[in-house]
Amino acid sequence: MRPEIKEYNYDWLMGHAVAAAAKVPAGMQKETELTLRYIPNFRGVAESFINAGPPGIQFMGLLAKYYENILAARDQGKMIVGTTFCNTPAILYAMDIVPATFEVLTAIGCLIWKRGMFDYMDYCCEVGMPETSCSSQRGFLGAYLAGLCEKIDFVICDTPGVCDTNANAFAFASAYLDKPFFQLNYPSSIGDDRSQTYHIDDYKAMIRFIEKQCGKKLDYDRLAEILKEIDKQDALTADMEDMLMLVPTPIPPIFNVIIYASRFCFAGHKIYTEILETMVETSKQRVAAGVPGSASGEEKLRAFMCYIDHYTVDMNFYDYLEERGVAHTGSILTRNFRDDNKYVQDLEGSSYGIDTSTPDAMLDSIAQMNARYPMVRSIRGPYDKHGMWLEESLALAKMYNADCILYNGTPGCRNTWGMIKPFARDMEKYGYPTHIMNDDAFDDRVESWDATKERLDEFFHVRGLL
Amino acid sequence: MNIFAGCDVGSLTAKAVIMKNNRIIGSSIIKSKPRPKDSADAAFHEALSDAGVSEDEIKYCIGTGYGREKIEFVDEVVSEITCHGKGARWMLPTAETVIDIGGQDCKTMKIDKDGNVGRFSANDKCASGTGRFLEVMAKVLNVGIDELGRLSQKAKDPITLASTCTVWAQADVIKYINSGVPIEDIGAGINSAMAARVAILVNAVKPEGDIFMTGGVAKNVGVVSTLEKLIGKRIKRARKADPQIAGAIGAALLSMEKVNGKMAA
Amino acid sequence: MKIFNDAATQVQCESITQWKKEGKPVVGYTCSYAPAEIFYAADILPVRLRGIETEGMEVADTYFGPFICSFPKCILQLAGKGKFSFLDGAIITPGCDGMRRLDECWRKAGEDFDGIVPDYFYYFDVPHKSENHGMAWYIEEVKELIKSLENHFNVSITNEKLKTAIKVFNKGRRILKEIEDLRGKDDVVVSGTDVFAATVAGTVIPRDEYTKELKKWATALKKRKTSLSKEKKRVMLVGSVSDEIDLFQLIENTDKAIIVGENLCFGIRYQGNEISEDGDPLESLAAHYLGASVCPRMFGKYKERLKILKDRIDHTKAEGVIMQNIRFCDLHGAENALFERDLEAIGIPCLRVEREYGPHIDAGRMKLRINAFLERIDAKSDQKSTEPLSVSA
Incomplete structure (x- = not known):
């Protein structure tokens, strides 16, 4: 890592950048325009969110709050835990612990750091992590391993059995810095009694571990409040999902990232509920006015992202979809698999419900919900088995009237790259033109955005989609 | 004798x-x-x-x-x-860390006072941090390998080469040439990309004392000066002989x- | 030794052919978590699947993506080429992301290449933790596997048969342990290549025959006098899965090194430990195969594994450790970096190197690094021997 980069506390740097950006839209339009000139490096990102309207502006506030929590944790006597996006932070909030979610923090860095997260990613390699390991953790992890972040008290991940490469990054962080570690581990199946029981046993073990680390018991009243809030959030998300199904959809591509990033940061918190409420409101207004979500004013194509989105530099990907008039009907990260959602009705055993009547019911709810977080739910077992990736993608693609399927991931994703070719072939058999993007969602050095864009255009053109 | x-x-x-x-x-x-x-x-x-x-x-x-x-x-x-x-x-005679970039390999090593090698690290199987990478790129740019190094000094607005994979990078470089980007800016981007790859290896052995570079790439001023920035240390030159x-x-x-x-x- | 070498270097060795001639079934498995004893109990030959003898990668590349370790790809390539036609069954384990996707890729390749998927194709789900519910899950999984084998192959696997199997396997484990002890002596009479070939052979040859041959060999070894370790550096080889005799040869053919121990998926780390012969056989098998696993897929157990490695270094008097990982094997790649950091800190030279598997290994590149590493250990031991002199001077 170049020495001057080590001079800056990464969390502080990002936290203040995000906080400042969140304040930009607070002024008059002229003031906002003027201020944007002074933030050339992340002007692109800030503009994308500001242009997304109130939900985008609220989302910038949410990111600022997320960083504020991390930066203030020490002073407030709170512990910080390093964790992964597919592990619900609800349980941590119920125990007054601040989550530092590696993938979210990497994505934020990718969006606003001028050169991308290269320096930090490469630092991980300097200390010995293979360069082939997943970039989604390597960005933030590099800053953290270099000692440029707030200290993490312990590490929790829930990806062993789902994505071993992801789990490995957390295990490495824990061993490298000698921090206590807990892994939630998932079997390769879902929905059957054995798996359901395992989810709960394992989740209980995690709670015992957390209680031991912070020296206090889980407060079930607090957990009940948080779960009730999640209940509300899930219902609002379901409303959004309903509107995503409309042709044309009133939901702009960027709303997708706001839905899931907010969930990963603040599930169970009012701040997330408020964003969802604004999004539902905005979208309903668009429906009423007959305005599609896409800025181009026309919905030419409906794409379903069967995995994740593309996050490097300046929200390029979302802007590209807008420009081309491509509706983003969500990715694997957007769905929540709550049991009254439309798309889960045909997917037996795939959903969870929230019951706050007793502590046991709550534990059951949160454990089963966590087991249905993105990736954890459907990437665990063979892709063509019941409840897994193919079944889920087909159900969703059908429900959302998708015209085509796009796969985007990272070369570090051993898991999906191990099955994407036959998966794509199967999707094609079912009639969905499927494009495998070769880039890295977090690292432009693997394939430049220009090249990615050209390949996307080529796919849309050759398959007669656009 | x-x-x-x-x-x-x-x-x-x-x-x-x-x-x-x-x-x-x-x-x-x-x-x-x-x-x-x-x-x-x-x-x-x-x-x-x-x-x-x-x-x-x-x-x-x-x-x-x-x-x-x-x-x-x-x-x-x-x-x-x-x-x-x-x-x-x-x-x-004061060198403690040596960076050697050969045609197929890039290595960084710590040495003792007798020049015995201690801990060392070498690149993986990819050609991206090696002399071969520069050779391929020089060919694409149609310049000599020596000239490639000097391009960095003339560059006004160096490109950022997205990929350091030799195959991908080649495609990117061709695209830049076709879109009329000055050759100096492309060359500088190539040298920087190369230096970034090498910097990971160098930092991996935690360089100490005087750093010295051997191998043909040591003569590429573009790579060397960027590498110095990336590792935050000067790379010493020696006039005693050709580093190659x-x-x-x-x-x-x-x-x-x-x-x-x-x-x- | 010849029988071991043949078994270690051929996908379908003579003993597999013989076994098939008797009309008995052969089941392949992909990972060290599959307890070979239960197959023995059913008179099925368990054969650990390997990727040696691979030529080209066109079949594997059709199904696996580009960022996947070459070990599962080589297995798929061989399957696609019909090299596993002797299999009556195959068991896939989620050892890591790459290995567990062998399940889909192999089945899907079967849609394009007739007859390459054995009739019995089973997914054996192994958890990543061995505490309480993890252990319970594994035992349950073994029971399911037994049931499914009984149904498909029309056999009966009783607890009594399992107990016998454990005893039979333990005999071999004990002999391997004796051989392991020979490698820790000052004068080592056996090459690492030979021991490894004998170990790998144990994952292929029918167990009774194997134990008999192993015993003969061990007896002969104990009588050997000629030291193979004189003037040579004692090294350990650890890291990603390996069954490659040529990798051992590559190191020992430098004539500068002898491999005195390894910590590899096919190596003695498993075969050496005995399994309890008392109590419930399923619990004993689980305690061994899951509970004693030293694979980095058991996340969060780095310190335990470091201790095991340090003990092995002490036991074998290794002067250096060669740590390899197959490209895209993040688990061993990352763990090797931690091992390197912690072992170098206590003065044990380490070489960390990334490579491809088996026939795709770049021997020239590997050799260069290994030679330089051995020269490094050499310079270090030279210094050690001169240091006291310079102090007294």
């Missing part, structure tokens, strides 16, 4: 050095031929004639480099990592040690 030789047969070039009393009396650098044996013979004989000595006068000769197993005239073979460490310390022949020098020094013992060297 106390005359010793070292012969370093690499994938891109072959080098030979003839030494007497700890001084270089003859050397050569030639482009590698398809067969390593032929490269070795040609480099060795060119160095012999440069020194004005005959093959019989050589007391001991060590071979190194990729083609070392195929050299017939050597008495012993030693790995190029060991040779480069030895040669580097001779060229810069450090491996061959090390091999000759080891020949000398072999016969005379360490003190003599």
Whole structure:
């Protein structure tokens, strides 16, 4: 890592950048325009969110709050835990612990750091992590391993059995810095009694571990409040999902990232509920006015992202979809698999419900919900088995009237790259033109955005989609 | 006569050095031929004639480099990592960290006062941090490998090369050429991309003391100056000899040690 | 030794052919978590699947993506080429992301290449933790596997048969342990290549025959006098899965090194430990195969594994450790970096190197690094021997 980069506390740097950006839209339009000139490096990102309207502006506030929590944790006597996006932070909030979610923090860095997260990613390699390991953790992890972040008290991940490469990054962080570690581990199946029981046993073990680390018991009243809030959030998300199904959809591509990033940061918190409420409101207004979500004013194509989105530099990907008039009907990260959602009705055993009547019911709810977080739910077992990736993608693609399927991931994703070719072939058999993007969602050095864009255009053109 | 030789047969070039009393009396650098044996013979004989000595006068000769197993005239073979460490310390007696970028390989090593290699790290199987990467890119730009290094100094707005994978990068470079980006800016981007790859390896061994660079890429000012920025330390130059022949020098020094013992060297 | 070498270097060795001639079934498995004893109990030959003898990668590349370790790809390539036609069954384990996707890729390749998927194709789900519910899950999984084998192959696997199997396997484990002890002596009489070939052979040859041959060999070894370790550096080889005799040869053929121990998926780390012969056989098998696993897929157990490695280094008097990982094997790649950091800190030289598997290994590149590493250990031991002199001077 170049020495001057080590001079800056990464969390502080990002936290203040995000906080400042969140304040930009607070002024008059002229003031906002003027201020944007002074933030050339992340002007692109800030503009994308500001242009997304109130939900985008609220989302910038949410990111600022997320960083504020991390930066203030020490002073407030709170512990910080390093964790992964597919592990619900609800349980941590119920125990007054601040989550530092590696993938979210990497994505934020990718969006606003001028050169991308290269320096930090490469630092991980300097200390010995293979360069082939997943970039989604390597960005933030590099800053953290270099000692440029707030200290993490312990590490929790829930990806062993789902994505071993992801789990490995957390295990490495824990061993490298000698921090206590807990892994939630998932079997390769879902929905059957054995798996359901395992989810709960394992989740209980995690709670015992957390209680031991912070020296206090889980407060079930607090957990009940948080779960009730999640209940509300899930219902609002379901409303959004309903509107995503409309042709044309009133939901702009960027709303997708706001839905899931907010969930990963603040599930169970009012701040997330408020964003969802604004999004539902905005979208309903668009429906009423007959305005599609896409800025181009026309919905030419409906794409379903069967995995994740593309996050490097300046929200390029979302802007590209807008420009081309491509509706983003969500990715694997957007769905929540709550049991009254439309798309889960045909997917037996795939959903969870929230019951706050007793502590046991709550534990059951949160454990089963966590087991249905993105990736954890459907990437665990063979892709063509019941409840897994193919079944889920087909159900969703059908429900959302998708015209085509796009796969985007990272070369570090051993898991999906191990099955994407036959998966794509199967999707094609079912009639969905499927494009495998070769880039890295977090690292432009693997394939430049220009090249990615050209390949996307080529796919849309050759398959007669656009 | 106390005359010793070292012969370093690499994938891109072959080098030979003839030494007497700890001084270089003859050397050569030639482009590698398809067969390593032929490269070795040609480099060795060119160095012999440069020194004005005959093959019989050589007391001991060590071979190194990729083609070392195929050299017939050597008495012993030693790995190029060991040779480069030895040669580097001779060229810069204060060197503690050595970066060597060869045609197919890039290595960083820590050395002790005798030039013995301690911890080292070498690139993975990819060509992206190696001389081969620069060679391929120079070809695409249609410039000489030496000229490529100097392009960095003329660049006004260097491009950021997205990929450091030789294949991907080549495609990107062609695109930049076609879209009319000045060749200096592309060249500078190539050198920076290369330096970024190498910096990971260098930082991995935690460089200490004086840093010295050997191998042909040490002559590429663009790579070296960017690398200095990335690792935050100066890379020392030595005028004693061409950094490209450090491996061959090390091999000759080891020949000398072999016969005379360490003190003599 | 010949029988071991043949078994270790051929996908379908003579003993597999013989076994098939008797009309008995052969089941392949992909990972060290599959307890070979239960197959023995059913008179099925368990054969650990390997990727040696691979030529080309066109079949594997059709199904696996580009960022996948070459070990599962080589297995798929061989399957696609019909090299596993002797299999009556195959068991896939989620050892890591790459290995567990062999399940889909192999089945899907079967849609394009007739007859390459054995009739019995089973997914054996192994958890990543061995505490309480993890252990319970594994035992349950073994029971399911037994049931499914019984149904498909029309056999009966009783607890009594399992107990016998454990005893039979333990005999071999004990002999391997004796051989392991020979490698820790000052004068080592057996090459690492030979021991490894004998170990790998144990994953292929029918167990009774194997134990008999192993015993003969061990007896002969104990009588050997000629030291193979003189003037050579004692090294350990650890890291990604390996069954490659040529990798061992590559190191030992430098004539500068002898491999005195390894910590590899096919190596003695498993075969050496005995399994409890008392109590419930399923619990004993689980305690061994899951509970004693030292694979980095058991996340969060780095310190335990470091201790095991340090003990092995002490036991074998290794002077250096060669740590390899197959490209895209993040688990071993990352763990090797931690091992390197912690072992170098206590003065044990380490070489960390990334490579491709088996026939795709770049021997020249590997050799260069290994030679330089051995020269490094050499320079270090030279210094050690001169240091006291310079102090007294």
